[in-house]
Amino acid sequence: MGKPYRPKDHYFKKAKQEGLRARSAFKVDEILKRYPFLKKGATVLDLGAAPGGFLQILADAVGPNGRVIGVDIVAIRPFSQPFVKTAVLDVLADDFDAKLSELYDGPYDAVISDMAPKTSGIRTTDEARSLRLARKALELAVTRGRPGSAFVAKLFMGGEFEEFRDEVRAGFEEVKLVRPEATRGASMEVYVVGLRRKAPSAPAPVAP
């Protein structure tokens, strides 16, 4: 049986004690401990970053010579570190790519998404919305990630989950699934981790 949902659970209290903005900070912390793909000085994009729990961990991981860009449809309380930049943006908006480029044009060493749709309670609808957000994150990881970069996206299991994993496999050398300890018991969410983005293939030679 899954762990019961308790809003003021262990991780909630631990986050408060440690001055973290959200319990979800422990999820990215665990992912980075298992797959330490972020080095000091790296540049990382955090999608769905409010209130900023992931951003706190990512800022520590890359340090002051790095760069962390966080976006969300909800405003994020500003960070004191100048290398953490945030903006209110909807990743599904038509002008998102242009707005992101204004903020920082890349390339990134990692693209991370903890985005979650507003749930409707209708499972298939929620899975489809979650997949749409994860696909947009993957598109950004492929177009703006350096060769060798990493990708992390949260996704609700079910629906086209397998197809999505194959799409990540097409762009990354290795693909892992992580269900962090801090994930609530009944939650269907899982993080798909893509390691070492493949270099874009060279165009096929033109026949003489």
Ligand SMILES: C[S@@+](CC[C@H](N)C(=O)[O-])C[C@H]1O[C@@H](n2cnc3c(N)ncnc32)[C@H](O)[C@@H]1O
């Ligand atoms: C689970 S919360 C993220 C928590 C965050 N990682 C943290 O550690 O503080 C999911 C976030 O996804 C954001 N989100 C949902 N749809 C979005 C969209 N279209 N564009 C940007 N952010 C979105 C929500 O506003 C919400 O803040």
